[in-house]
Amino acid sequence: MKHSKELIVGLSLAAAMVVFVLGIRFLQDVPLFRSTYVLHTHFESAGGLSGGSPIRINGVDVGAVEHVRLDTDNRVSVRLHLDDNLHIPEGSHAEIGGISALGSNYVIIFPAPQGNPPISDGGYIEGVSAPDAFEAVTERSVRLTENVEEALANANLLLEDTGLLIGETGADIRPTLRALREVTDALAQTLREEQESVRQIIGNVETVSGDLARLSGAGTDTLAQTLHRLDQITVHLESSLQMLEGATHNLDEILTKINNGDGTLARLLNDPTLYIRMGSTLGTLESLLQDLQDNPRKYLRHMDIVDVF
Amino acid sequence: MTYSLTWFLRPFTILGKYSLLIFHAFVSPDDFRTYRKNTFNQMMRIGVESIPIVALAAAFSGAVTTVQVSYQLVSVFLPATVIGSVVAPSMILELGPVVTGFILAGRVGARIAAELGTMRVTEQIDALEAMGLNSISYLIAPRILAGIIMFPMLYVAACAIGIGGGITVANLGGYLTTQEFVQGAQDFFRPFDPYFGLSKAFVFGFIITSVSCYMGYFTAGGAEGVGKSTTQAAVMSCVFILIADLVLAVTLL
Numbered sequence: 001m002k003h004s005k006e007l008i009v010g011l012s013l014a015a016a017m018v019v020f021v022l023g024i025r026f027l028q029d030v031p032l033f034r035s036t037y038v039l040h041t042h043f044e045s046a047g048g049l050s051g052g053s054p055i056r057i058n059g060v061d062v063g064a065v066e067h068v069r070l071d072t073d074n075r076v077s078v079r080l081h082l083d084d085n086l087h088i089p090e091g092s093h094a095e096i097g098g099i100s101a102l103g104s105n106y107v108i109i110f111p112a113p114q115g116n117p118p119i120s121d122g123g124y125i126e127g128v129s130a131p132d133a134f135e136a137v138t139e140r141s142v143r144l145t146e147n148v149e150e151a152l153a154n155a156n157l158l159l160e161d162t163g164l165l166i167g168e169t170g171a172d173i174r175p176t177l178r179a180l181r182e183v184t185d186a187l188a189q190t191l192r193e194e195q196e197s198v199r200q201i202i203g204n205v206e207t208v209s210g211d212l213a214r215l216s217g218a219g220t221d222t223l224a225q226t227l228h229r230l231d232q233i234t235v236h237l238e239s240s241l242q243m244l245e246g247a248t249h250n251l252d253e254i255l256t257k258i259n260n261g262d263g264t265l266a267r268l269l270n271d272p273t274l275y276i277r278m279g280s281t282l283g284t285l286e287s288l289l290q291d292l293q294d295n296p297r298k299y300l301r302h303m304d305i306v307d308v309f
Numbered sequence: 310m311t312y313s314l315t316w317f318l319r320p321f322t323i324l325g326k327y328s329l330l331i332f333h334a335f336v337s338p339d340d341f342r343t344y345r346k347n348t349f350n351q352m353m354r355i356g357v358e359s360i361p362i363v364a365l366a367a368a369f370s371g372a373v374t375t376v377q378v379s380y381q382l383v384s385v386f387l388p389a390t391v392i393g394s395v396v397a398p399s400m401i402l403e404l405g406p407v408v409t410g411f412i413l414a415g416r417v418g419a420r421i422a423a424e425l426g427t428m429r430v431t432e433q434i435d436a437l438e439a440m441g442l443n444s445i446s447y448l449i450a451p452r453i454l455a456g457i458i459m460f461p462m463l464y465v466a467a468c469a470i471g472i473g474g475g476i477t478v479a480n481l482g483g484y485l486t487t488q489e490f491v492q493g494a495q496d497f498f499r500p501f502d503p504y505f506g507l508s509k510a511f512v513f514g515f516i517i518t519s520v521s522c523y524m525g526y527f528t529a530g531g532a533e534g535v536g537k538s539t540t541q542a543a544v545m546s547c548v549f550i551l552i553a554d555l556v557l558a559v560t561l562l
Contacts, residue, residue: 009353
């Protein structure tokens with residue numbers, strides 16, 4: 001009986017220890033009875049990663065982080081427990097995923113092609129520090145806020161400058177505005193005073209335009225006929241002008257030829273020989289006629305009137 | 310010394326008396342083998358015999374927490390696994406040690422105070438002293454040892470049964486599946502949590518047994534005094550558990 005009491009106590013304690021150890025392994029998502037495939041890695045920043053965080057390959061849980069510690073060189077050392085049947089090829093790398101603000105961080109392993117030799121148990125896998133999505137958004141929002149602040153500051157400066165400008169020129173603007181108002185008032189006054197005259201003028205203008213309208217209505221046919229004739233005349237004139245242009249062109253050609261000394265007419269004009277010959281011929285003819293007057297019988301003796309007619 | 314000064318200094322007097330009692334209990338000239346039988350008896354009574362009531366309380370705590378968290382965290386933005394993420398750490402960090410502590414403060418604390426108080430008022434303690442035994446070591450050391458050894462065991466049982474109760478109710482009530490519950494518990498699990506819970510259990514075990522021993526050992530005033538000591542043992546154990554719970558959370562987390 002004495003032993004049984006001690007045995008029961010011992011069994012209770014042993015059972016509690018087993019449950020405790022297995023419970024931790026279970027909640028860490030580490031296989032309860034099998035050994036695990038252990039890998040080490042380093043990150044620049046843990047980014048909210050802690051012991052117990054899951055490890056995923058293509059979104060599937062394959063193990064858990066055992067611990068996250070700071071090295072002597074201030075890099076983050078992480079020990080990973082993976083399922084024993086996994087073989088991570090050389091050249092694979094690990095990243096931290098998830099949103100640290102929600103505490104749901106995990107390690108993502110990007111495996112290299114399966115042809116590479118596997119990393120040995122307890123080996124090193126390269127850790128790549130990717131920026132946390134939430135941190136990236138926060139970082140951008142900080143920049144955005146800075147930009148907005150800068151823009152607001154500029155807007156403030158602009159408004160201040162505008163205020164100053166208005167303040168400085170205010171003295172000039174006010175009299176101008178006053179003068180403008182006076183002019184407007186005077187114009188309004190004049191318009192009021194001359195309202196009757198303006199009305200009469202507008203009335204006259206209306207009458208004149210009415211007359212014009214009537215006039216144009218009555219003479220429409222005649223005007224159209226006249227215009228038609230004018231059109232015809234214009235057409236004729238155009239053809240005449242074309243003919244005239246042709247004639248002028250021909251005349252130009254003739255004159256050019258004359259100037260160049262081509263043709264009979266040109267020679268007639270340019271060559272003095274004919275003139276000289278004609279002069280001598282006329283002189284001869286004159287002396288002949290003189291001779292005829294002086295001595296008609298000499299020529300008429302051989303002329304028979306009957307033969308002539 | 311005026312009455313008010315005595316009243317002011319009273320807590321310090323009690324603290325000193327309590328510290329000396331614990332000190333004398335463990336600094337004993339006697340061999341431990343003298344107390345071995347007594348220690349195992351106490352481990353049996355404090356630890357093993359408390360398992361059913363602790364298991365019952367833990368199972369219901371886990372079940373109720375699961376139902377209430379399901380009720381509170383109904384949202385399209387939260388996956389069902391979040392219930393497991395809340396219930397498991399709650400059991401490990403808080404409910405496991407504190408519920409166990411309260412139950413044992415009533416069950417074990419009252420029992421120890423009543424035993425020692427009766428021995429005091431019936432002059433059995435004086436008889437032990439007359440026999441040449443160190444009554445403090447003989448009566449108190451086994452009880453405190455049994456407390457600090459068995460209480461962590463009860464804590465582990467409470468956590469396991471509590472989470473089990475949560476999973477059972479989650480399945481039976483259709484709140485979430487076992488896989489979802491476990492997935493949620495694993496996602497947000499931190500290995501430090503159970504060690505923190507275990508340290509709480511260790512401290513609570515010491516508080517319950519030592520406070521109850523103090524109350525019982527210094528009982529005065531006959532049967533009425535025994536009743537008073539018993540009540541005070543249970544009440545003061547609970548109060549010190551709450552204080553220690555806060556102090557540990559602030560210092561260790």
